[in-house]
Amino acid sequence: MSRQHMGLRIFYFSIVTVVGVVIQLLVSSTGSVAASLISASVVSMIVQGLWRLSDPDSQSFTHQLVPAGGALAGIVIATLVRFLQYGIHPLNWAAIPVALFTSAAAIWLRPKAHSEVCFQHRVRLTTVFECPRCRQKFCGKSDCWNSRGVRCQRCQQNEVPVFDLRNDHWWTKRFGKRVTSGSCMKCLSTAANTQVHECGQCHWQMCRRCWDLDNGQCRKCGWMPEGLPEPLRVLIAPTRAVPRRSSRTVVAGQGRQQR
Numbered sequence: 228m229s230r231q232h233m234g235l236r237i238f239y240f241s242i243v244t245v246v247g248v249v250i251q252l253l254v255s256s257t258g259s260v261a262a263s264l265i266s267a268s269v270v271s272m273i274v275q276g277l278w279r280l281s282d283p284d285s286q287s288f289t290h291q292l293v294p295a296g297g298a299l300a301g302i303v304i305a306t307l308v309r310f311l312q313y314g315i316h317p318l319n320w321a322a323i324p325v326a327l328f329t330s331a332a333a334i335w336l337r338p339k340a341h342s343e344v345c346f347q348h349r350v351r352l353t354t355v356f357e358c359p360r361c362r363q364k365f366c367g368k369s370d371c372w373n374s375r376g377v378r379c380q381r382c383q384q385n386e387v388p389v390f391d392l393r394n395d396h397w398w399t400k401r402f403g404k405r406v407t408s409g410s411c412m413k414c415l416s417t418a419a420n421t422q423v424h425e426c427g428q429c430h431w432q433m434c435r436r437c438w439d440l441d442n443g444q445c446r447k448c449g450w451m452p453e454g455l456p457e458p459l460r461v462l463i464a465p466t467r468a469v470p471r472r473s474s475r476t477v478v479a480g481q482g483r484q485q486r
């Protein structure tokens with residue numbers, strides 16, 4: 228952590244403490260025990276919430292202790308001051324465990340909401356790439372994510388399919404009936420031996436395996452059938468928005484740069 232971050236945390240801690248003291252003193256001056264307990268809890272919660280907004284990247288437990296500690300310090304000081312000045316109802320001391328408990332609960336509940344990490348690098352994800360093949364999430368670095376192939380490097384290496392190659396109904400519905408003549412224009416297997424389907428827009432034809440390897444997108448005209456799996460559609464969508472002619476060159480150009 229940089230010095231700047233450290234300074235910021237100390238600053239925030241002090242602000243929180245001061246604000247906590249002021250609020251707690253104001254509330255306890257009403258003399259109501261319930262009000263001071265509620266305010267101890269509310270102050271702890273608000274402080275924790277603001278901390279998250281100001282520093283959404285802080286995932287570590289120690290960083291969470293900054294707002295919790297600040298709020299707690301504020302409440303302890305306020306209760307002490309009040310006690311020394313006027314004497315307080317003994318139940319007012321309960322504000323301290325209430326603050327502790329609220330902060331602990333807030334910290335404990337937090338990680339579940341943002342626990343997405345890269346399947347390979349174990350770093351917290353800011354941009355999520357969900358692999359359409361294994362459905363794991365990745366950070367998008369070139370050694371975990373193949374952006375050209377729209378899949379993770381493991382699925383690339385193991386040639387994990389994204390479509391069910393044997394589900395005839397699925398293929399017919401999206402690509403139309405299998406072609407009986409000619410051959411796959413990519414791997415050259417004949418239509419007699421493998422199931423070959425034609426592009427819905429041009430006459431490019433490929434076997435199911437090659438369509439799968441190309442994410443169901445025609446390499447000649449960029450066409451894709453309707454009803455492809457959601458993660459695939461989401462990741463490929465931007466290139467489809469580009470006018471058809473130029474889209475292919477854009478995709479190819481990007482791919483080369485990212486290699």
Ligand SMILES: [Zn+2]
Nearest residue numbers: 358361379382
């Ligand atoms: Zn994968």
Ligand SMILES: [Zn+2]
Nearest residue numbers: 345348366371
């Ligand atoms: Zn990664």
Ligand SMILES: [Zn+2]
Nearest residue numbers: 411414434437
């Ligand atoms: Zn093929």
Ligand SMILES: [Zn+2]
Nearest residue numbers: 426429445448
């Ligand atoms: Zn096509």
